[in-house]
Amino acid sequence: MGAYVVRRLGESLLILLGISLVTFALLYLFPADPARQIAGRSATAETVASIRAQLGLDQPFYVQYGRYLGNLLQGDLGRSYLQRTEVSELIAARMPATLLLMLAAIVVELILGLTIGVVAALRRNSAIDQTLMVFSFVTISAPQFVVGILLLYVFAVKLSWFPIGGYGTLAHLVLPAITIGLLGTGWYSRMMRSSMIDVLAQDYVRTARAKGLGKLRIILRHVAPNAILPVIAMIGIDIGLFMSGIVVVESVFGWPGIGQLAWQAIQRVDIPIIMGGTLVSACFIVLGNLLADLIAPLVDPRIKLK
Amino acid sequence: MRKTLATSFLALAVAAGPALAQDFTAAKQGGSMIVTYKDDVSTLDPAIGYDWQNWSMIKSLFDGLMDYEPGTTILKKDLAEDYTISDDGKTFTFTLRKGVKFHNGREMTAEDVKYSLDRVTNPATQSPGAGFFGSIEGYDAVAAGEADSLSGVTVIDPYTVEIKLSRPDATFLHVMAISFSSIVPKEVVEEYGPDFGKNPVGTGAFKLADWTLGQSLTFARNTDYWNEGLPKLDQITFEIGLEPIVALLRLQQGQADIPGDGIPPAKFLEVTQDPAFKDYVIEGGQLQTGYITMNVKMPPFDNVKVRQAVNMAINKDRVVRIINGRAVPANQPLPPTMPGYAPDYQGYPFDPEAAKALLAEAGFPDGFETELYVYNTDPNPRIAQSFQQDLAAIGIKAEIRSLAQANVIAAGGEPDQAPMIWSGGMAWIADFPDPSNFYGPILGCDGAVQGGWNWSWYCNADLDAKAVEADAMTDPAMATEREEKWREIYLSIMEDAPWVPVFNEQRFTMRSAKLGGPDAIFVDPVHVPVNYDYVFSTDVQ
Numbered sequence: 131m132g133a134y135v136v137r138r139l140g141e142s143l144l145i146l147l148g149i150s151l152v153t154f155a156l157l158y159l160f161p162a163d164p165a166r167q168i169a170g171r172s173a174t175a176e177t178v179a180s181i182r183a184q185l186g187l188d189q190p191f192y193v194q195y196g197r198y199l200g201n202l203l204q205g206d207l208g209r210s211y212l213q214r215t216e217v218s219e220l221i222a223a224r225m226p227a228t229l230l231l232m233l234a235a236i237v238v239e240l241i242l243g244l245t246i247g248v249v250a251a252l253r254r255n256s257a258i259d260q261t262l263m264v265f266s267f268v269t270i271s272a273p274q275f276v277v278g279i280l281l282l283y284v285f286a287v288k289l290s291w292f293p294i295g296g297y298g299t300l301a302h303l304v305l306p307a308i309t310i311g312l313l314g315t316g317w318y319s320r321m322m323r324s325s326m327i328d329v330l331a332q333d334y335v336r337t338a339r340a341k342g343l344g345k346l347r348i349i350l351r352h353v354a355p356n357a358i359l360p361v362i363a364m365i366g367i368d369i370g371l372f373m374s375g376i377v378v379v380e381s382v383f384g385w386p387g388i389g390q391l392a393w394q395a396i397q398r399v400d401i402p403i404i405m406g407g408t409l410v411s412a413c414f415i416v417l418g419n420l421l422a423d424l425i426a427p428l429v430d431p432r433i434k435l436k
Numbered sequence: 437m438r439k440t441l442a443t444s445f446l447a448l449a450v451a452a453g454p455a456l457a458q459d460f461t462a463a464k465q466g467g468s469m470i471v472t473y474k475d476d477v478s479t480l481d482p483a484i485g486y487d488w489q490n491w492s493m494i495k496s497l498f499d500g501l502m503d504y505e506p507g508t509t510i511l512k513k514d515l516a517e518d519y520t521i522s523d524d525g526k527t528f529t530f531t532l533r534k535g536v537k538f539h540n541g542r543e544m545t546a547e548d549v550k551y552s553l554d555r556v557t558n559p560a561t562q563s564p565g566a567g568f569f570g571s572i573e574g575y576d577a578v579a580a581g582e583a584d585s586l587s588g589v590t591v592i593d594p595y596t597v598e599i600k601l602s603r604p605d606a607t608f609l610h611v612m613a614i615s616f617s618s619i620v621p622k623e624v625v626e627e628y629g630p631d632f633g634k635n636p637v638g639t640g641a642f643k644l645a646d647w648t649l650g651q652s653l654t655f656a657r658n659t660d661y662w663n664e665g666l667p668k669l670d671q672i673t674f675e676i677g678l679e680p681i682v683a684l685l686r687l688q689q690g691q692a693d694i695p696g697d698g699i700p701p702a703k704f705l706e707v708t709q710d711p712a713f714k715d716y717v718i719e720g721g722q723l724q725t726g727y728i729t730m731n732v733k734m735p736p737f738d739n740v741k742v743r744q745a746v747n748m749a750i751n752k753d754r755v756v757r758i759i760n761g762r763a764v765p766a767n768q769p770l771p772p773t774m775p776g777y778a779p780d781y782q783g784y785p786f787d788p789e790a791a792k793a794l795l796a797e798a799g800f801p802d803g804f805e806t807e808l809y810v811y812n813t814d815p816n817p818r819i820a821q822s823f824q825q826d827l828a829a830i831g832i833k834a835e836i837r838s839l840a841q842a843n844v845i846a847a848g849g850e851p852d853q854a855p856m857i858w859s860g861g862m863a864w865i866a867d868f869p870d871p872s873n874f875y876g877p878i879l880g881c882d883g884a885v886q887g888g889w890n891w892s893w894y895c896n897a898d899l900d901a902k903a904v905e906a907d908a909m910t911d912p913a914m915a916t917e918r919e920e921k922w923r924e925i926y927l928s929i930m931e932d933a934p935w936v937p938v939f940n941e942q943r944f945t946m947r948s949a950k951l952g953g954p955d956a957i958f959v960d961p962v963h964v965p966v967n968y969d970y971v972f973s974t975d976v977q
Contacts, residue, residue: 160842166887170486170564175887176579177566180559213478214630215649223649279681287685294686295678297651381474384677386650394475399842 135424142416149412150202150405154195157401163187164211164401185211198405207409208402210395217406221388225410227297228387231310231380232372234303236365238311239318244361246315247322248354254327262319270316274375278309278382295384306383310375314368318361325357332356359430366422370415465657467973468671469693469951471966472683476650476676479633482618483556483563488865489696491615492963493674496655496667498618498638501530501549502609506963506970507956509723509773509869511609515544515619515639525604525910528612532595536662538621539643546597550589551622553599554578557586565616568867571605604908606918610868613962641667641969651676655968668953668972684946688713693948694958694966701815704760704944713946720943720959721773723866725766725874728808728823728936729848729857729892737806737855741798743933747784748791749830750936755822759815763939769874769926771940773961776871776922783930783937791830803831809847809854811861812838820858848891857891863941864889869962871922872907879929894934899925950974 165182166173182188186197201208207217250262269277285305286294292301329335330353338348376389384390388407395403427433479485482494495503503514513519516530536544556563557578569575573588588600601608611617624637636644641663642655653674657667675692680700684707686692699707699717707713730737730746737743752765767783770776795803808827810820820836827834834856839847841862847854866873877883881900883890902925909918929935943959945966952974960967 168562168564170567173564173567174570174579177559180581181562184560184562209630213476214481214484214633215479220649227650282682282685287689290689294689294691295682296675297677380677382679382682384675384679384682386648386677390677391476391650398478 135420138420138423142420145416146409146412150199150409151195153405153408154198155191157404158191158194160399164399167399168211202409207406210400210403212398212400213403217402220391220403221406221410224386224388224391227385228376228380228389230303231306231376231385231387232369234307235310235314235372236368238307239314239368240365242311242315243318244322244358246319247361248326248349250319250323251326251330251357252349259323263323266316266319268316269312272312274309274313274378275382277312278306278379281305281309282382295382297384297386302383306379306385309379309382310372313371313375317368318364321361321364322357325360326353329353329357359426362429363422363426366418366420366425369418369421373411373414463668463952463972464976465665465668465972466670466976467950468669468673469948469971469973470673470675470691471694471696471968472675472678472686472692473696474677474679474683477647477653477674480636480644481633482615482620482636482638483552483561483565484633485615486564488964492960492966492968493653493655494615494618494636495640495963496642496672496968497636497640497644498615498620499536499640500613500615500617500619501532502613502617504613504869504962506967507954507960509775509961511613514613515549516612519609521910521912525606525908526601528599528601528608529592530597530599532597533662534595536639537660538624538639539637539658540621540624541660542621542623544619544621544639545594546591547594548619548621549597550585550591552617552619553589554585555620555625556616558584563616565614568611568614568616571601571603571608571611573600573602575602604910606907606910607868607870607872608910610870610873614868642672645671667969669968672968687946687948690948693951695946696965698965699944699946701760701762704762707946708944716946716949718945718947718955718958720945720956721764721771721961722941722943722959722964723771723774723869723961724863724941725769725771726763726863726938726941727766727769727859728938729854729859730934730936731851731855731891731893732932732934733851733893734855736798736800736804739798740932741794742800744784745791745794745798745830746827746832747933747936748787748794749826749832750823750938751786751826752938753786755819756939758818758822762944763941766937766940768930768937769879769935770871771866774866774869774871774874776919776926778923778927781927781930784933788826788829795830795832800831803833805833805835806855807837808834808856808858809837809839809844810858811841811844813841813861816858816860819860823858848889849887851886851893854891858938859891871919871926872903875903875922875925879934892934894929894932896928896932899928947971952977 165178165185165187169178169181186194209216210220246262246266250259253259282294282305286292292305296302335348335352338352376387377393380387380389381393388410391403392407395407473489477490480490480494480497482498485491485494499515501514501516503512504510505512515533515536517533518531520529532546538544555561557566557569557575559579559581572586574583574586577583578586590598592598618638621637625632628635634647641658641661643658645656646654655672657670680695680697681703683692683695684703687695708717730743732738756763756765768778768781808820808823810816817838824834824836844857845862848857864878877889879890879894880903881895884893884895906918906921945958947958950973952972953970957967957970
């Protein structure tokens with residue numbers, strides 16, 4: 131187990147290195163000149179050149195990338211071109227909000243997804259099942275921007291149950307967490323349903339029933355724990371999906387997380403923030419996958435780590 | 437209706453400065469407001485900030501030697517109690533107000549003025565505004581890194597500073613009013629270094645009380661402010677991260693007072709027709725013109741008749757309709773709120789038949805094929821399609837090249853790449869309300885260089901010489917004459933027709949019922965978007 135984790139962490143570092151190289155190269159090739167952006171439209175060619183030199187943007191690609199990596203190893207993500215603030219400070223200020231939103235969304239999708247999946251499996255092919263599956267289809271297909279605006283309009287503007295966007299209290303968290311969580315709810319409910327149906331057909335379930343165990347006991351003791359395994363493995367992978375979702379949802383709800391930060395930076399070609407944001411998101415995805423692989427054998431002893 | 441609004445705004449801008457000031461002294465101080473924005477504020481360092489969001493925040497935290505009457509483009513003295521201009525127009529001597537204190541309690545003196553100008557021009561500061569100070573003696577040495585200090589700026593005594601120019605510059609007082617010229621305290625700048633933009637200390641009406649990155653900023657009233665009676669509000673909270681559409685919902689629910697990003701196009705008709713809110717919608721002009729450039733170096737646009745024909749082919753009213761009437765049609769480069777605008781000029785009429793005839797005269801009876809570059813965000817591609825139809829009607833087949841902003845700007849900066857560009861989304865907005873600001877970079881020979889902003893590559897040496905003459909008229913007594921000279925320059929440009937001026941965008945914003953103050957300060961042409969210092973709360977009146 132220990133050796134496995136060390137090897138996987140080593141692989142993760144390589145993946146992150148690759149991601150940093152690709153992102154850096156893409157930004158290097160992007161046809162906007164950060165020095166011109168900083169210098170402004172009233173600047174002379176000399177001013178632009180002097181800023182380019184100060185930022186080292188006149189150096190060849192490998193020098194620029196090498197210097198970035200060197201600083202990165204010392205924990206230095208650089209300063210934002212436009213805000214002139216340390217990128218690490220900007221990311222640190224926004225990280226708690228994103229983590230909180232992510233956790234809350236996982237809770238939402240687990241509660242909703244598992245409940246819907248179980249109910250649908252137990253009432254298989256009934257009107258309830260069909261209604262729930264249509265619902266899950268809708269939540270998977272609906273664009274999060276639309277869902278977010280819709281929830282805001284109904285529950286915040288019309289009913290005034292929740293604040294209209296912003297950050298701070300539990301009430302602020304509910305709507306964005308549901309917006310992100312609904313996407314996972316769709317996936318989880320469908321997965322839980324089919325997994326439940328598989329398990330319900332197993333011999334040991336029939337045996338339990340033959341023994342005369344109560345229905346609730348069979349489901350809680352024998353069916354659900356086995357059916358949930360593939361869903362749990364999904365959570366780690368899900369973190370990657372979240373990262374793409376938060377960019378949109380954070381913007382709609384004014385949630386001060388790193389998705390919003392990255393989006394603003396992309397619009398302004400603020401390369402140090404784009405790099406920092408990408409690396410942090412990549413860390414999440416890589417660690418999420420690792421976590422999923424580590425949890426799997428704990429819940430299912432048949433899986434062995436190699 | 438639209439037209440009347442625009443004209444009355446203009447009238448207000450020109451005539452009502454002192455009257456406005458009187459209304460404001462009457463309003464009591466106190467109360468607070470919430471302003472929303474989508475994007476986080478990038479910086480509050482006056483040497484760095486160069487977007488319309490932080491511009492007016494900086495103007496509320498800092499002061500410069502000069503400023504403008506609220507809601508107008510009329511220059512007034514700010515930290516300068518008085519100034520004199522030498523006969524040759526090259527030496528400005530400013531007397532400073534006494535007893536003006538920075539937010540840290542220290543008195544502002546002439547040394548601070550000198551330090552602030554040295555700092556903004558120093559290449560190490562990387563100020564996007566450094567170029568504005570090019571007429572100060574010694575600027576070139578500082579810009580080249582050969583000197584730390586502008587030789588033309590001299591401290592005579594703690595309350596007097598003298599600024600020598602290398603050439604007469606009639607726009608210099610405007611330059612002293614832009615936010616880059618704000619006075620900053622050396623000790624605080626040195627303490628925070630590059631983080632001064634997060635810890636701003638100025639002499640302004642408000643001071644920064646709190647900044648939670650990505651969430652909110654709080655401005656608190658500077659109780660020591662030298663300009664008695666200002667600011668009106670005790671506190672302003674800027675809430676960050678709200679989409680304009682969400683911001684509007686909050687305003688409608690009484691949870692916000694001003695949508696800083698304005699009314700989003702999708703909600704425009706709904707809000708302006710809603711009886712509950714339409715009275716709180718405010719329209720104002722801005723120092724902006726949307727235009728089509730024709731590259732005079734690329735045939736067939738090297739032929740003036742072709743350019744004039746295109747000017748007559750474009751249906752500007754339809755374009756204004758496409759954007760829900762959020763603009764007024766333009767017939768000349770300068771926007772109507774800019775001094776030097778020619779109100780009697782009729783421009784080229786919309787006349788496709790005459791355009792066709794002119795095109796035939798130019799040797800293109802069957803038209804020709806060309807390309808129209810456009811920034812790829814809505815509504816610009818839709819506007820470009822409207823131009824495409826207009827051009828097709830006179831036989832010109834224009835292919836639309838819809839690209840990212842950076843690519844369009846790059847294409848415009850090449851002498852032989854973009855025959856036509858629609859400027860929408862990238863259009864020139866003036867830095868200060870002076871006609872010269874619309875000439876040099878976008879219509880003069882200086883801008884017609886690789887990587888420049890003069891996308892029509894129009895370069896008329898006679899007009900350049902005339903522009904230099906106009907800007908040498910520094911005597912305030914010659915202001916009218918100077919304005920007339922600029923008016924002639926722009927009308928000559930229209931004869932050569934390197935542009936099709938299409939429209940002047942209007943700004944539309946809203947305020948909640950609890951805010952008071954004349955409409956003009958909510959769409960201030962200089963303190964863009966809002967002149968925060970003069971907004972008052974009706975709750976405390």
